[in-house]
Amino acid sequence: MPTATASKRDIETQVKNPELVARRRRQIVDAAVPLFIEKGFHKTTTRQIAAATGFSIGLLYEYVRSKEDVLYLVCEAIHQEVERCVNDALQRHERGRDALAAMIHEYFTVCHRMNDHILLIYQETQSLPPHWRKRVLENEVRLTGLFVNALARLIAHGDLPKLTEESIELVAHNITVLGHMWTFRRWFLARHYSIEDYITLQTGFILGLLGG
Amino acid sequence: MPTATASKRDIETQVKNPELVARRRRQIVDAAVPLFIEKGFHKTTTRQIAAATGFSIGLLYEYVRSKEDVLYLVCEAIHQEVERCVNDALQRHERGRDALAAMIHEYFTVCHRMNDHILLIYQETQSLPPHWRKRVLENEVRLTGLFVNALARLIAHGDLPKLTEESIELVAHNITVLGHMWTFRRWFLARHYSIEDYITLQTGFILGLLGG
DNA sequence: TTAGTGTGACTGAGCGCTCGTTCATAATTG
DNA sequence: CAATTATGAACGAGCGCTCAGTCACACTAA
Numbered sequence: 001m002p003t004a005t006a007s008k009r010d011i012e013t014q015v016k017n018p019e020l021v022a023r024r025r026r027q028i029v030d031a032a033v034p035l036f037i038e039k040g041f042h043k044t045t046t047r048q049i050a051a052a053t054g055f056s057i058g059l060l061y062e063y064v065r066s067k068e069d070v071l072y073l074v075c076e077a078i079h080q081e082v083e084r085c086v087n088d089a090l091q092r093h094e095r096g097r098d099a100l101a102a103m104i105h106e107y108f109t110v111c112h113r114m115n116d117h118i119l120l121i122y123q124e125t126q127s128l129p130p131h132w133r134k135r136v137l138e139n140e141v142r143l144t145g146l147f148v149n150a151l152a153r154l155i156a157h158g159d160l161p162k163l164t165e166e167s168i169e170l171v172a173h174n175i176t177v178l179g180h181m182w183t184f185r186r187w188f189l190a191r192h193y194s195i196e197d198y199i200t201l202q203t204g205f206i207l208g209l210l211g212g
Numbered sequence: 213m214p215t216a217t218a219s220k221r222d223i224e225t226q227v228k229n230p231e232l233v234a235r236r237r238r239q240i241v242d243a244a245v246p247l248f249i250e251k252g253f254h255k256t257t258t259r260q261i262a263a264a265t266g267f268s269i270g271l272l273y274e275y276v277r278s279k280e281d282v283l284y285l286v287c288e289a290i291h292q293e294v295e296r297c298v299n300d301a302l303q304r305h306e307r308g309r310d311a312l313a314a315m316i317h318e319y320f321t322v323c324h325r326m327n328d329h330i331l332l333i334y335q336e337t338q339s340l341p342p343h344w345r346k347r348v349l350e351n352e353v354r355l356t357g358l359f360v361n362a363l364a365r366l367i368a369h370g371d372l373p374k375l376t377e378e379s380i381e382l383v384a385h386n387i388t389v390l391g392h393m394w395t396f397r398r399w400f401l402a403r404h405y406s407i408e409d410y411i412t413l414q415t416g417f418i419l420g421l422l423g424g
Numbered sequence: 425t426t427a428g429t430g431t432g433a434c435t436g437a438g439c440g441c442t443c444g445t446t447c448a449t450a451a452t453t454g
Numbered sequence: 455c456a457a458t459t460a461t462g463a464a465c466g467a468g469c470g471c472t473c474a475g476t477c478a479c480a481c482t483a484a
Contacts, residue, residue, distance in 0.1 A: 015459070040338055042254040046444055056461045057445080067444065122396075126252055126335055141400055166404060170413050173401070177393045178386065184334075185385060188353060192378060201382050208420030227433070258470060268435045273471065428483080435476075442469080451460070 011069050014062045024063045027053050029077045032070050037116045041071055041124045071124060072132045078117045079139040085110045086143065090150050097159050101203050103150060104175060108199045111179040118183045140176075147172035171206065178202050223281050226274045236275045239265050241289045244282050249328045253283055253336045283336060284344045290329045291351040297322045298355065302362050309371050313415050315362060316387060320414070323391040324407045330395045352388075359384035383418065390414050 013021050031052035035044045046067050050060040064070055089106030093099040111118060125136050151168050154160045163171070182189060182198055189198060227233050243264035247256045258279050262272040276282055301318030305311040323330060337348050363380050366372045375383070394401060394410055401410060 017458085020459085042339075045442080058447085058461050059459080061445065062459075123335055123338055127254075137399065166409070167413060169404060170410075170417070173393065173397060174390070174414075174417065177389065177397070181385065181389045185389070187349065189385070192381060197378070198382075201379060202386075205382070205386065205420075208417075229432090232433085257468085269471080270435055270473085271433075274433075277471095279470065426484090428481105430481080431479090433476105433478090435474105437473100439472080440470100443467090444465105446463105446465080447461105448463100449461080451458105453458075454456095 011072070012065055021063060024055075025073055026077075028055075028060065028063060028070060029073050032074050033077075033117070033120075036071070036074060036124065037120055041067075041127050046070075068127070068129055068132070072128055072135075075121055075125065075128070075132075075136045076139075078114070078121060079136070079143070082110060082114060082118070083139070083143055083146070085114075086146055090146055094153070095157055095159060099154055099159060100151070100207070103147075104203050104206060105199050107147075107175065108179050108182060108195070108202070111182050112195045115183045115186060118180055122180070122184060144172050144176045147175050175206060178206070223285070224277055233275060236267075237285055238289075240267075240272065240275060240282060241285050244286050245289075245329070245332075248283070248286060248336065249332055253279075253339050258282075280339070280341055280344070284340055284347075287333055287337065287340070287344075287348045288351075290326070290333060291348070291355070294322060294326060294330070295351070295355055295358070298358055302358055306365070307369055307371060311366055311371060312363070312419070315359075316415050316418060317411050319359075319387065320391050320394060320407070320411045323394050327395045327398060330392055334392070334396060356384050356388045359387050387418060390418070 015021050015024070028049065031054075032044070032049050035048055035052055046060060047057055049067075049070060050057045053060065064073070086107055089110070090103055092106070093102040121136065125133055128136060148168055151160065151163075151172060155162055155168070182195070193201070225233050227236070240261065243266075244256070244261050247260055247264055258272060259269055261279075261282060262269045265272065276285070298319055301322070302315055304318070305314040333348065337345055340348060360380055363372065363375075363384060367374060367380070394407070405413070
């Protein structure tokens with residue numbers, strides 16, 4: 001949480017009142033997300049963002065120094081939302097033999113729901129200035145780290161067979177990416193599987209390695 | 213092969229000599245690929261593409277009707293190259309208990325080598341006009357289809373346990389995407405695993421589901 | 425052979441326009 | 455009043471793309 005707050009504070013602003021800044025930036029993000037999803041970052045103009053927010057262009061530039069700033073705010077917000085959901089899910093299923101399956105189910109459901117947002121991050125991270133791209137990638141690592149911790153805890157409790165550290169890490173990455181796979185191959189997968197089919201099959205796949 | 217040739221023929225050109233068109237377009241692709249990889253499609257200008265090819269801008273537009281045409285040519289060329297390699301690999305290991313592991317090894321090695329190209333397709337496919345985006349996605353499906361066929365053949369020969377059709381399909385997607393995962397998480401994974409480590413671990417993972 | 429003519433690849437200055445960004449000014453707040 | 459927040463016309467760099475013109479060469483006619 002402190003990370004996210006600090007990162008927002010890093011974007012300079014002309015406006016003095018910090019609460020106003022936070023509120024306005026939330027408005028900007030809410031307006032920009034659907035635009036970026038629909039047209040992509042490059043084909044969305046700052047004027048469109050301003051209009052969708054209900055701002056004049058001048059006002060937009062009081063809360064943001066560049067168009068890239070807006071993209072960064074958007075990426076941060078998306079990651080925060082995903083991380084919040086995943087954290088919730090992981091804590092709801094702390095123990096037991098079926099905890100992993102339940103966690104996967106919850107995480108994949110989040111991916112299903114946030115389809116467009118996850119796609120957006122895959123496609124536009126490269127448009128960020130290096131300094132912020134790094135931040136966004138750190139968010140991605142932290143998210144996978146949540147699964148690493150969860151897996152380690154289950155193994156410690158004897159709910160999963162023992163694994164080497166590097167295996168745990170890779171399984172965590174696989175879970176993360178197979179969730180994303182539903183978003184970026186959905187145009188094809190959804191012809192053959194419902195999201196529930198998909199979760200069931202992939203859960204079997206993941207438990208396969210773990211000797212389940 | 214007919215597909216690829218036909219698709220190129222679809223791009224109109226002012227130039228009459230078809231061999232010249234083919235040669236010039238190959239030059240354009242070769243020049244554009246590193247530019248797109250380095251700066252992305254939107255931040256590369258048509259003038260830069262022309263200069264890198266050794267053409268005047270005017271000449272570039274004799275062989276291509278728009279900047280998006282160039283992107284499409286690039287995506288086609290990349291897919292052709294990947295498909296060629298994968299086809300080779302699949303035919304080299306037609307049978308036997310270890311055929312799947314060998315195929316995975318070859319495919320992941322191709323992904324490793326074509327890292328930047330695969331990333332490019334992930335990031336820029338959305339910048340294509342719908343008609344061509346569809347074509348590029350069809351290429352993606354065809355590639356996964358190669359794995360479906362290979363898996364089915366191995367199962368028919370008794371080299372792999374029987375699976376439902378939908379399981380085969382999903383395993384094929386997983387193989388495809390776990391190969392891609394090395395490219396778009398390499399910035400992190402390469403800190404912990406060499407490509408060989410990665411292949412070994414993931415092969416175990418994939419064989420897990422198949423009861424290997 | 426050579427002058428004449430046609431063809432098609434190639435050139436690059438420049439057109440028309442959009443975009444991100446700024447700033448003089450106005451409105452609002454306390 | 456002063457300080458802060460909001461406006462939107464104006465700027466100008468830079469973009470994709472065009473098109474009037476050049477040039478090398480092949481073919482024809484005398």
